[in-house]
Amino acid sequence: xxxxxxxxxxxxxxxxxxxxxxxxxxxxxxxxxxxxxxxxxxxxxxxxxxxxxxxxxxxxxxxxxxxxxxxxxxxxxxxxxxxxxxxxxxxxxxxxxxxxxxxxxxxxxxxxxxxxxxxxxxxxxxxxxxxxxxxxxxxxxxxxxxxxxxxxxxxxxxxxxxxxxxxxxxxxxxxxxxxxxxxxxxxxxxxxxxxxxxxxxxxxxxxxxxxxxxxxxxxxxxxxxxxxxxxxxxxxx
Numbered sequence: 001x002x003x004x005x006x007x008x009x010x011x012x013x014x015x016x017x018x019x020x021x022x023x024x025x026x027x028x029x030x031x032x033x034x035x036x037x038x039x040x041x042x043x044x045x046x047x048x049x050x051x052x053x054x055x056x057x058x059x060x061x062x063x064x065x066x067x068x069x070x071x072x073x074x075x076x077x078x079x080x081x082x083x084x085x086x087x088x089x090x091x092x093x094x095x096x097x098x099x100x101x102x103x104x105x106x107x108x109x110x111x112x113x114x115x116x117x118x119x120x121x122x123x124x125x126x127x128x129x130x131x132x133x134x135x136x137x138x139x140x141x142x143x144x145x146x147x148x149x150x151x152x153x154x155x156x157x158x159x160x161x162x163x164x165x166x167x168x169x170x171x172x173x174x175x176x177x178x179x180x181x182x183x184x185x186x187x188x189x190x191x192x193x194x195x196x197x198x199x200x201x202x203x204x205x206x207x208x209x210x211x212x213x214x215x216x217x218x219x220x221x222x223x224x225x226x227x228x229x230x231x232x233x234x235x236x237x
Contacts, residue, residue, distance in 0.1 A: 015044070016056065019064035026071045038068070042076050046083045049105040054088045054098060058126040062088075066132055081133055088126055089145075095168035096148045098123050117165035117173035120153060121189040128195035135199065146196060162189065 022041055025034035041064070065081035068074065091098040091109040097118050099109035111117065127146045134142040152170045156163040165173040 015040070016060045019060050022064050023067040023071065026068060038074075041065070041068070042080060046080070046087065047105045049103065051101050051103050051110070053101060054091055055100065055122050055125045057084055057088055058129040062129040062133060066129065066136075069136070078133070078136060082137060082139070085130055085133055085139065085142075088130065089141075092145055096145075096152050096170055097166050097168045098126065099168055115165065115173070117167055120163060120166060121192075124149075124189050124192040124196075128192060128199060131196060131199040143200070146200075150193075150196075 018037055018040060022034070022037045025037055028034075061084050062081045065077040065084070069077040069081070087102060087104050087107075088098070090107050091100075091102050097120075100112055100118055100123055102109045127142075127149065130139075130142045131146060133139060152166075153162070156166065156170070156172065163172055167173060
């Protein structure tokens, strides 16, 4: 990876190893490495002609900018994070469920080639970094989009089971594709739900009652009897 060219892309389209190293180099006060990584991160193009995962953008790119900002108080990182956040938001311009992929140069959002649907666990990962960014910048539309996302997911719960795949309008791809709401089968979704809860646990926030109601309801479901995993024609496995 040649940082001097500002083309530190890997097969996902993002220089994730460089972004991951940025925070560590700052924490270790390695001036030579952190200066090089910072210069790269603050000058990398936000409009590459590549198909990028919004999950990777949120977790690895925006997440690293937020971490670097917390360590350095350099607002340039926040400005860059906001630019990438706007790219993610383009996947939800007219939908509640975001498309999982986008080409920043063309603004074309799309599904993964292997399924015309959205894995709710995958796209739930975008909301914690976006909510963290909104807490710093005041991007209030993030709260509404998060609320709409959770409300739609809640409306699709069937027999205490979460939908596996939805299209961007919130319709089931397969009305038999569900997974049980327990930490072993949906741990990634639950981890992101918990992060969202922690980031919005402010009773003065109008978004709080809806979120805490949803969160508490699911906790009660976790305490109920064990639900067997069933998917595709509800075959027990």
